[in-house]
Amino acid sequence: MSLSSNVAAPAVPAVLSIARILELDVVRDGDPEVLGGAEALMTPVRWVHVSETSEMSELLAGGELVLTTGMAFGDGGEDAARFLAEVRDAGAAGLVVELVQGASPHADAAITALRRAAAGSQFPVVLLRRRVKFVAITEVVHRMLVSDQLSALERSRTIHEVFTALSLEDAGEKDIVARAAKLIGAPVVLEDVAHLVLAFEDTGENQAELLTRWTERSRRVGYLESTGRGVGEENWLQTPVGVRGQRWGRLLVPGALVDDDDASMVLERAGQTLTIARLAGRDQLELLHQARAGLLHELRQAHSLGVEEVLVRAMALGLDEAAHYVPVVLRVDHRSGQGPTGMQLRERELLDVLLRVLDSARATGLAASLQSGQVGLVLGVGAKQLEEPLLERIFRQLASEQAGVDWSVGVGHGKSTVKDAAHGLDEAAQVAEIVATFESRSRPFYRFTDVRLNGLLALLQHDARVKSFAEAELAGILDPPDTAALELLELYLKHGGNKSALARTGYLSRPALYARLEKLEEKLGVSLDDAESRTSLHVAVQWYRLGKTR
Incomplete structure (x- = not known):
């Protein structure tokens, strides 16, 4: 049985909130009473901190649940309000105070002062009316936090493996959508840009109810360029499908969810898998891309291919015979937090747009992916003196057809043969790498003569x-x-x-x-x-x- 066919429903635990902690036996033994902030009990807790000092600003990092016995409240509880304010201002998630009524006059006064300070507060304040061991609470909560983190990591790994397996199995849209719905535990719908349903999975709910007036309802969900809930009458979770600038659909979860973060992770990965599946479905074009990439890689190695043989193979892949050939490399900028899949999609998008621009300019070229984040091009030019204007036209048009220029272009020395020009791709790649370090890029493309000292230092970087x-x-x-x-x-x-x-x-x-x-x-x-x-x-x-x- 394949990995993708044996996946359980969502197993990520709920966020560790104050409300969840109050349900623990070790806390219930303290007879908890919520004095204030009852509506904020779902606030997530990052850690538990025990403190008896009023100096909290340097002790907390934010998101902690603070436990105290009220020693810092003063004999008459006169400092209870100040302590509460300091804990809140330090970024704590909430405050739990152990004070037993009748244990001492000081405790009674402190309880009265605490009730007064917490009344009407939006900040969660809980009174434990029986003695408990704080160490027992911290031990249980910290164990839960670690367990939740491990579960989240395992969940992320499972999702990654599921959709990787689907990609390797060449799964269709219906299978990918069905797996996403099973992972989320809620209905998922794939629609095109005209709001027509391409695939859906109802997870046991009424299909008719799910798709009733779908087009009308979906139109009320504003489009987003990233995963999230759009502004609209139907505030559904969604993720776009397709490469940027060529979105052909989106995935939607039409309804409420227990955990948006987990569902977003699944939707995003499903959207990427659908995008790759659609791109891989272009069989002939995909094979052509692979063949072109194979030839460019072969030419960059020290193989003994003859000049005529190289020309014949290049012409069979769409490069017309020309008097002059120019090596060019486009390097896609790295984005913080972006994984290999995201880079692959951006690289493929750039290659597709480049091919359209070449066709529009009636230029002949052999373009393909060289490695992650790099697109190589051997450009045919009618005459050497036409090289500069043709490069200007192509890369200015390429920049105008994309929402934002997030790539750099390096150009090597032009040659009279395809074989010699392909050897110059390494030079062009070095230039593109150097240009990627520039704060601003005023030119549509660069050569070594443009990068000057930076170019020399790049060559000698490891000397x-x-x-x-x-x-x-x-x-x-x-x-x-x-x-x-x-x-x-x-x-x-x-x-x-x-x-x-x-x-x-x-x-x-x-x-x-x-x-x-x-x-x-x-x-x-x-x-x-x-x-x-x-x-x-x-x-x-x-x-x-x-x-x-x-």
């Missing part, structure tokens, strides 16, 4: 001699690291060593700036007025920053 030189130049501010000093040095070098120009930027007052620069000189052991020192430092800083961004 031990350059490394030793740069580290020696910056030793005074890198060992130990001094971020402020490094930033000041970069600004100073950026202004060509002109202190007055640097001061005019509003960075610091002149006296303060000059004092900082003198201290910087002491750390570096050189004079910043010396041109050779500034040049050496500039090379060292550029090398250091290039290494930090790669």
